[in-house]
Amino acid sequence: MTDRKPLPKKKNIREALIDAGIELVREGGSKALTIRGVAARVGVSHAAPKHHFATLEALRTAVAIEGHHRFTAAMEAAIAEAPPGPREALVATGIGYIRFSREHPGLFQVMFSDPVDREDPAFQEAAHTSYQVLARVSAPVIHGPAGAEGTETLVWSLAHGFSALILGGKPELQDPAHAEEVFRQIFPVLPMRPPQGHR
Amino acid sequence: MTDRKPLPKKKNIREALIDAGIELVREGGSKALTIRGVAARVGVSHAAPKHHFATLEALRTAVAIEGHHRFTAAMEAAIAEAPPGPREALVATGIGYIRFSREHPGLFQVMFSDPVDREDPAFQEAAHTSYQVLARVSAPVIHGPAGAEGTETLVWSLAHGFSALILGGKPELQDPAHAEEVFRQIFPVLPMRPPQGHR
DNA sequence: TGTACATCAGTGAACGCGCGTTCACTGATGTAC
DNA sequence: TGTACATCAGTGAACGCGCGTTCACTGATGTAC
Numbered sequence A, B: 001m002t003d004r005k006p007l008p009k010k011k012n013i014r015e016a017l018i019d020a021g022i023e024l025v026r027e028g029g030s031k032a033l034t035i036r037g038v039a040a041r042v043g044v045s046h047a048a049p050k051h052h053f054a055t056l057e058a059l060r061t062a063v064a065i066e067g068h069h070r071f072t073a074a075m076e077a078a079i080a081e082a083p084p085g086p087r088e089a090l091v092a093t094g095i096g097y098i099r100f101s102r103e104h105p106g107l108f109q110v111m112f113s114d115p116v117d118r119e120d121p122a123f124q125e126a127a128h129t130s131y132q133v134l135a136r137v138s139a140p141v142i143h144g145p146a147g148a149e150g151t152e153t154l155v156w157s158l159a160h161g162f163s164a165l166i167l168g169g170k171p172e173l174q175d176p177a178h179a180e181e182v183f184r185q186i187f188p189v190l191p192m193r194p195p196q197g198h199r
Numbered sequence C, D: 001t002g003t004a005c006a007t008c009a010g011t012g013a014a015c016g017c018g019c020g021t022t023c024a025c026t027g028a029t030g031t032a033c
Helices: A013-028 A035-042 A058-083 A086-103 A105-112 A119-137 A147-167 A176-189 B013-028 B035-042 B055-079 B086-103 B103-112 B121-138 B147-167 B177-190
Strands: none
Touching: A013 A035, A013 A105, A013 B177, A035 A058, A035 A086, A058 A086, A058 A105, A058 A119, A086 A105, A086 A119, A086 A147, A086 A176, A105 A147, A119 A147, A147 A176, A147 B147, A147 B177, A176 B147, B013 B035, B013 B055, B013 B103, B035 B055, B055 B086, B055 B103, B055 B121, B086 B103, B086 B121, B086 B177, B103 B147, B121 B147, B147 B177
């Protein structure tokens, strides 16, 4: 009932706007991400976000960065929960990849398809970090064709393409369980190094 | 100078609207596809398209169908120009795939990412036909993991994912020549049947 | 052959909507001296 | 400690824009009889 000035009043509006953006995207797809929308969600005037994001693209970039952080965390969690061994870690990462894309299709589109500021160092770092997860678990397993670059691009293309086909509506992959089954059949086709006795 | 009634006056407005849509998408990306836009392009009132497309999604679906037709033709042309042999045909198809996606990024997005009427039989057939090109050239070459479904999905995921990474802005793949080189290194990693003496 | 009618594609004006943006302002906070 | 000033985040009203949509209409074409 008091005035309580230094309380959680306006903690961090910038973060609140980003979180609101992620919620809007989850509920209405990537096109639901608007300046007026996040402002209304946070309960602030629609001119307020201008002080934190100069343009809609800047807001979108910030949402994409947060998306990459969560994407990275999702893949790391999948690795942590996987049975031991490098092959299991790689498969778990791939499954985590496509599962995230299915559970957050709008956010995925913001991260990979919508126009963002690719020159933003924070975006580059966030995207690179999520990329590195896949690169890290691929390196010990895949017997790549042309060094590290080819190996990583191979694995990433396969996981990303599979996700894109799901989100693109390919009828045979619309059932999540079946799609994962297909993925588990496909993935071991990649040229793997011989197992090095992890049991 | 005469009135010439039965001349190429209003040949086929529906097709003209679709062509205009493809041009708009090429010039301004998939978001440039609007009812008012195609009407203005054709030189017709903005209420006219309603007689041919009930909703924006119906127009978008028609553009996506035409896109799939052109996509199919592009891959067939790449196959026709390739050196003889099933492996060469497969690689050429993959290259044709990613090349089309780079040359028509907006149309590619309409075809695979934007909301269209996936129940439309014409759309299903057009998408299936382009899919079948990749399936056809894959079957004799790839030693698939789990029958035809797995084989086709494997090849498609790889080509589609590679394209998506390019369009998504992955820095290392922005140079077309270098991207194709990487793709040519990656692709043969797939488990191929032994060559059956095609020379 | 002629008449009446239905159908259909396109017109042009109008509508409401959500959007990004601008602008003068307010009020709180920080800082120089 | 006090005063004057600058800075900054947020407000609320207003603007113009392009959008999909609606509606009464026009004019051409096809069809029944």
